[in-house]
Amino acid sequence: xxxxxxxxxxxxxxxxxxxxxxxxxxxxxxxxxxxxxxxxxxxxxxxxxxxxxxxxxxxxxxxxxxxxxxxxxxxxxxxxxxxxxxxxxxxxxxxxxxxxxxxxxxxxxxxxxxxxxxxxxxxxxxxxxxxxxxxxxxxxxxxxxxxxxxxxxxxxxxxxxxxxxxxxxxxxxxxxxxxxxxxxxxxxxxxxxxxxxxxxxxxxxxxxxxxxxxxxxxxxxxxxxxxxxxxxxxxxxxxxxxxxxxxxxxxxxxxxxxxxxxxxxxxxxxxxxxxxxxxxxxxxxxxxxxxxxxxxxxxxxxxxxxxxxxxxxxxxxxxxxxxxxxxxxxxxxxxxxxxxxxxxxxxxxxxxxxxxxxxxxxxxxxxxxxxxxxxxxxxxxxxxxxxxxxxxxxxxxxxxxxxxxxxxxxxxxxxxxxxxxxxxxxxxxxxxx
Numbered sequence: 001x002x003x004x005x006x007x008x009x010x011x012x013x014x015x016x017x018x019x020x021x022x023x024x025x026x027x028x029x030x031x032x033x034x035x036x037x038x039x040x041x042x043x044x045x046x047x048x049x050x051x052x053x054x055x056x057x058x059x060x061x062x063x064x065x066x067x068x069x070x071x072x073x074x075x076x077x078x079x080x081x082x083x084x085x086x087x088x089x090x091x092x093x094x095x096x097x098x099x100x101x102x103x104x105x106x107x108x109x110x111x112x113x114x115x116x117x118x119x120x121x122x123x124x125x126x127x128x129x130x131x132x133x134x135x136x137x138x139x140x141x142x143x144x145x146x147x148x149x150x151x152x153x154x155x156x157x158x159x160x161x162x163x164x165x166x167x168x169x170x171x172x173x174x175x176x177x178x179x180x181x182x183x184x185x186x187x188x189x190x191x192x193x194x195x196x197x198x199x200x201x202x203x204x205x206x207x208x209x210x211x212x213x214x215x216x217x218x219x220x221x222x223x224x225x226x227x228x229x230x231x232x233x234x235x236x237x238x239x240x241x242x243x244x245x246x247x248x249x250x251x252x253x254x255x256x257x258x259x260x261x262x263x264x265x266x267x268x269x270x271x272x273x274x275x276x277x278x279x280x281x282x283x284x285x286x287x288x289x290x291x292x293x294x295x296x297x298x299x300x301x302x303x304x305x306x307x308x309x310x311x312x313x314x315x316x317x318x319x320x321x322x323x324x325x326x327x328x329x330x331x332x333x334x335x336x337x338x339x340x341x342x343x344x345x346x347x348x349x350x351x352x353x354x355x356x357x358x359x360x361x362x363x364x365x366x367x368x369x370x371x372x373x374x375x376x377x378x379x380x381x382x383x384x385x386x387x388x389x390x391x392x393x394x395x396x397x398x399x400x401x402x403x404x405x406x407x408x409x410x411x412x413x414x415x416x417x418x419x420x421x422x423x424x425x426x427x428x429x430x431x432x433x
Contacts, residue, residue, distance in 0.1 A: 007190040021126045022070075024198070025110045027191045028088075028124070029070050031171075032113070034187040038174045043113075045170060046084055046120060046160050056115060064116055072112045074141040081117040085139050085159045088167065090128035090202075096159035099136035106145075107138050122162070126198065135159075164202040168195055172204055208414070209406035213267030213398040220246070220262045222405060223269060226414040227260065234419055251426055254284040258425055260418075267398035271421055274310065275430065276389040279344040286339040286388070291431045296394055296424040299417070303394040305429065309334070310389040311358075313370065315381060320370040323391070324362070333361035334388050345385050351376070354386060392429060396421075 008027035032039040047053035056064060087093040088110075113120040121142065123135040139157060140150045150157070175188050195202055200217055205225060211218050224246055231239040231248060238249045240257055247259035250273070259272040276282035295302045309324040342357055358366050367373060376384060405414040 007187060008194045021110075021124060024126060024195070025070055025122075025124045027194055028167075029068050029111055031185075031187050031191045033068055035174070035178075035185045037178065038171060038185070038188055041170045041174055042162075042167070043115075043120075045166065046086060046162060050158065052082065052118060056118075065114075067114045069112045069114075070110060072109050073106050074109065074138060075106050075145045077112070077119060077142045077145065078114060079117065079146060080119045080142075081156065082119070083139060083142065083153070083157045084118070084120045085135050085157060086120060086122040086162050087131050087135055087160075088122055088162050088164060089125040089131050090164055090199075091125070091130040092163060093135075093159060093161035094130060094132045096132055096136060097154075099133045101133040101137040102140050102150075103137060104141060104144055107134075107141055109138050132159075164195070164199070165204070168192070168202045169204045171195075205408065207405045207408050208398075209402040209404075210408075211267075211402070214265075216262045216264050216267060219267055219269075219398070219401070222411075222414065223260055223262065223418070226405075226411050226418050229411045229415040230418045230422075233415065237419065237422055248422060250422075252284075252430070254281045254430065256281070258422060263395070267401075269396040269398075269401055270393055271396065271425070272391065272393040273425055273429070274389055274391055276387060277310070277312065278387050278389075279385065282339060282343060282388055285430070285432070286334075286336045288432045289336075292390070292392060293428055293431060296428050298420050298424045301400075303396070306393050306395075308391045310391050312387045312389055313376065314385045314387075315383070319381075319384065320372075320375045322358075322362075322366055322370050328362055328364050330363040331361045333357070339388055343386050343388055345383055347383050348381070351384075394421075 008023060008030075032042060044053060047056075056062070085096065109121050110124045111122040113122070119142070121135070121138055123131045123138065125131050136150075143150045143153045171188060171192050175185070175192055178184050178188070192203070201221065203218075205222060206215075206218055208219055208222050211222075213219075227239050227246065227248060231237050236251055240247045240249065245259055246261065247257045250256055250258050255273050255275045255277065257273075261270045261272065262268070263270055276285050292305060292307050294305050294307070296305060297303075307326075309322075309326075309328075311322040311324065313319045313321055338357065342354060346354065355367075355372075401414070404417050405411070407413075
């Protein structure tokens with residue numbers, strides 16, 4: 001479905017902060033009005049640990065009045081016998097009764113549910129801003145507007161942390177049940193999509209065994225959780241802190257990191273490594289003869305190793321490079337002699353020797369492929385660093401991942417598999433002479 005047809009999506013390019021907060025709150029309110037099962041489950045989450053949930057719904061003859069409102073001022077609140085102060089944020093609620101924000105004015109509450117004489121006041125945030133103090137002040141002013149103090153109402157007030165992940169777990173479970181029973185609710189599914197587009201990590205983390213192979217973001221997220229779990233269990237394995245790639249540190253001197261990605265077409269897991277990515281790494285390969293094993297055995301299952309070559313040109317940062325296959329070589333370039341003579345830092349007057357070397361050993365237009373003239377010859381650079389590196393990777397079929405990761409609350413089988421992959425790359429990939 002076209003995303004602009006989402007019931008709750010405003011047709012505007014400007015995704016303003018407060019507009020989005022209001023959109024999320026409004027969408028939640030409408031969903032609770034239009035999907036009674038979802039509303040029931042949200043109320044059960046908030047009221048379930050008190051006696052009020054049963055009191056409200058055990059008597060089929062009871063006449064109960066319910067109202068759901070957004071942007072309601074505290075002075076407009078009805079008299080209450082009970083108040084539930086609910087925070088809805090990424091940030092967990094901190095100690096409600098230790099708050100000191102007691103300024104007296106007429107704040108606007110994001111979402112208010114009134115069931116008979118029970119008030120449920122919800123303060124929503126679109127990110128990890130903690131809203132406990134703001135929520136406390138809303139309750140303080142609600143009490144004050146009725147001639148009471150928050151201290152005198154303390155026994156009537158119940159703080160509750162309904163974070164976004166908890167709410168979306170309810171939403172997804174209800175939507176799945178409705179889909180199974182043939183009663184899909186457009187309001188709820190569009191609400192889930194709106195939240196997913198804003199921050200997909202708010203949705204419950206699904207095991208790969210319950211995912212479609214094209215749910216690549218969810219697969220990636222699950223793999224990331226498995227890597228984090230493995231890094232917490234294995235001292236020698238640490239998750240990379242970079243935001244632009246997913247992987248772990250690597251324990252051999254010929255490579256720095258082991259990378260993980262998910263194929264967007266198949267859902268397969270791609271595990272990638274770049275041996276010899278720098279002159280220092282390459283030294284540990286070329287000081288002796290080295291060969292790459294063309295398969296890795298992981299948990300008694302063989303996986304073919306794909307191997308390409310990567311000649312990299314850098315200065316203070318990456319300049320350009322050549323990605324090559326075996327068929328691109330006319331002569332063997334990756335020798336110990338060529339490595340020690342030509343790689344590493346070279347001055348501009350040494351570049352003709354590099355040109356001759358690559359022209360002699362490669363049977364393709366390597367200058368055009370890496371824009372040698374534009375990025376180097378016609379630049380103001382006076383030196384460059386060249387490395388003889390490799391790219392080696394294996395591909396784990398989605399089907400196998402789905403067989404390994406089947407239980408939502410148990411990431412350990414997938415984490416153990418990640419650890420086995422790491423061990424195979426570390427111990428089996430390169431044979432040094």
